[in-house]
Amino acid sequence: MTSNPTPINLKMLLESQTLKRAPFPVPVGWYFIDYSENLKAGELRNISVFDQEWVLFRSESGDKVGVTDPYCPHLGAHIGHGGKVCGDNVRCPFHHWEYDTDGMCKAIPYAKVMPPITKKQAILRTLPTVEKYGMIWSWFHPLCEAPHWEMPYIPEIEDATGYTGSRRGSWTANTCIQEIAENGVDVAHLKFLHNAPGIPPVSAAYDGNQMRLDIGNGYIVGDMFGPGLNVMRFNQKDPVTEKVITATMISYSVPVTHDTTQMNMSFRHVDYAEGSPELAFTKKQIDHMIGAAEGEESAGFESVDFIVWNNKRYRPNPLLCDGDGPIFPFRNWFKRFYVDADLSKI
Structure with missing residues (x-):
């Protein structure tokens, strides 16, 4: 007499038939x-x-x-x-x-x-x-409530002197704004999608509408102010001068629809002297953020992330492992920006 086989989890196997790109509304x-x-x-x-x-x-x-x-x-x-x-x-x-x-x-x-x-x-x-x-x-705000917070001071783009950089770009992603922001805590994809040399440590702290992200123990420090504004500072030692050089990516995505996002970015850096090694290094940093910098094997978001974003669907109950970043805490924080939504689907 044979024993009964372990029953299969049909819910997990068949869930993809009901997945959507974005099962929630435009966030506040x-x-x-x-x-x-x-x-x-x-x-x-x-x-x-x-x-x-x-x-x-x-x-x-x-x-x-x-x-x-x-x-x-x-x-x-x-x-x-x-x-x-x-x-x-x-x-x-x-x-x-x-x-x-x-x-x-x-x-x-x-x-x-x-x-x-x-x-x-x-x-x-x-x-x-x-x-x-x-x-x-x-x-x-879908119910016409007044603003819940003020926009922050960003020295790189507000100070009259000390910073420069006119480079900016705009890209359309066929996914919701939450999926794009979630990339920040999903550090495992940096190795396997972007060809980074390893999976860096990550920590995220939340305070009301703000999130502070630290990737690689200070290598990337991000401040997110609600869904629509993210300031990411990339800190890297220049092998020529041995100085830590900071390049700043200011991201300001906007939901065109609940499942289509217009990504917009400005790139700023310290106003180094023309021809200086610091200027050359920080320009390479910015090239790396966007696409693929010369002489590097790793790739920025423009090269690879859109392949995933434009074709994926949101899994409200993902199967995670111990190597994944703090995805669930991020999602729990992001829920605060939804009004009149079924939070069980988020």
């Missing part, structure tokens, strides 16, 4: 919209972020920037098609109702009495929007 946070230089005074245009279309405009004075829902609260005309910037306001093309950057109705040219609600609150949804680091940033 501050997000990059555009570079300030790209939006001229009096300009209005349509943009697509956060799973919908919006209207982006700058006041005629140039001092104010607004991001509004596209459909007029009056009769639903699309403000971004035929609308116009008038002073500090955006004007609907249909009946010329005007709205400020806070969504308050400021003018109805033919009304003798404004609807009472216009005196009490905004009637057009707008996103809290600021200009910082030479960029336009908007706060997204």
